[in-house]
Amino acid sequence: MSDELSLAARDAVTHVSAAAPPSAPARLADDAAAIETARRVAADFARDAALRDRERRLPWAELDAFVASGLWAITVPRAFGGPGVSSATLAEVTAIISAADGSLGQIPQNHFYALEVLRVGGSVEQQRFFYDRVLAGERFGNALAEIGHKDFKRRTRLTRDALGLRIDGRKFYCTGALYAHWIPTLVVAEEAGRDVTYLAFVPRHASGVTITDDWDGFGQRVTGSGSVAFDGVRVEPEWVVPFLASFEKPTTIGPLAQIIHAAIDLGIARGAFQAALQFVRERSRPWIDAKVERAADDPLTLAQFGDLAVRLRAAEALVRRAGRYVDAVQAAPNERSVAEASIAVAEARALTTTISLDAGTRLFELAGTAATLDGLGLDRFWRNARTHTLHDPVRWKYHAVGNFWLNDTLPPRHGAL
Structure with missing residues (x-):
């Protein structure tokens, strides 16, 4: 380029x-x-x-x-x-x-x-x-994921013809593309008989780009995570950046992507926790067997909030720790240091996943039936957490962490760990 x-x-x-x-x-x-x-x-x-x-x-x-x-x-x-x-x-x-x-x-x-x-x-x-x-204020979206196309030959392609470079293909889970000025798009190009992957920055309003707001997940409802189609979309060579080649060497692309995901879950957990605190203080009624006048004085409720608070603080600490790992290796990454950063982020993601789901669930257990009224929208915390935490299966975080500590096996280098 x-x-x-x-x-x-x-x-x-x-x-x-x-x-x-x-x-x-x-x-x-x-x-x-x-x-x-x-x-x-x-x-x-x-x-x-x-x-x-x-x-x-x-x-x-x-x-x-x-x-x-x-x-x-x-x-x-x-x-x-x-x-x-x-x-x-x-x-x-x-x-x-x-x-x-x-x-x-x-x-x-x-x-x-x-x-x-x-x-x-x-x-x-x-x-x-x-x-x-x-x-200057311009936003990037994304068009990375494709549904069902494991065969590279069928994936979104970058080809060259007499007029220059063009992109053809279909994408889904394109979070932010609806709102973007540029859509960084994962494309495959054939070079010297082999497929090479690039990230092409495509202007949002380029001819041949069609964005469909068809994301209907029950959580993260307004992320704009729908479909993008590319039909003969023209791009300049200067808008095309190497992608998989960046993972052939140790880099912080994967850990940085994952720590942002961890932070999203951490934030959702914080929101659910604060909503539960406010509701129990102001609206919940104590259970009859507690023999107290305020729900906030119920001893079993206090213990549950204490458990949530401790695990939320632990998740925050792991995210901060993971951030220090990522920062330390950005300037001079090597195979070992990037692996350690990836594991630190995986440890954080494991805990932010569980605390975000648990905080959203226990909000209702602690607040009571009145918290389920639809107009309050308190169910959004659990729905958002359940939807977002499915990006990468948490079971593989535990696998990578365990394999690293037990067998000194370095985790794979990609954006989903």
């Missing part, structure tokens, strides 16, 4: 930028500013979270505010004008937003994933070009 963007590539940005926010986002100075900003915008997002979930109301205004806050640019390196926050801070920002609204917390996951692929495998010119787009 050329280090210089073609004239056609630069001209195409005019079309993409037409959908960008009207003013440039804030430039956050550092990690502390990112966390403070996340807390501020999360308070706004929380107010109508239940309504958006119940009515599947797409969060266009909230996303614009999210981007305008500067939070979508926090992983842009300082050398390119961004704050370059730590992985631990990225995880905490994600958890803060996810506690307010699990869907809003998940939408930028693949945006940050694409930025990490770009950091690891992109040329300096590609990095400068796309980092500038993000700093």
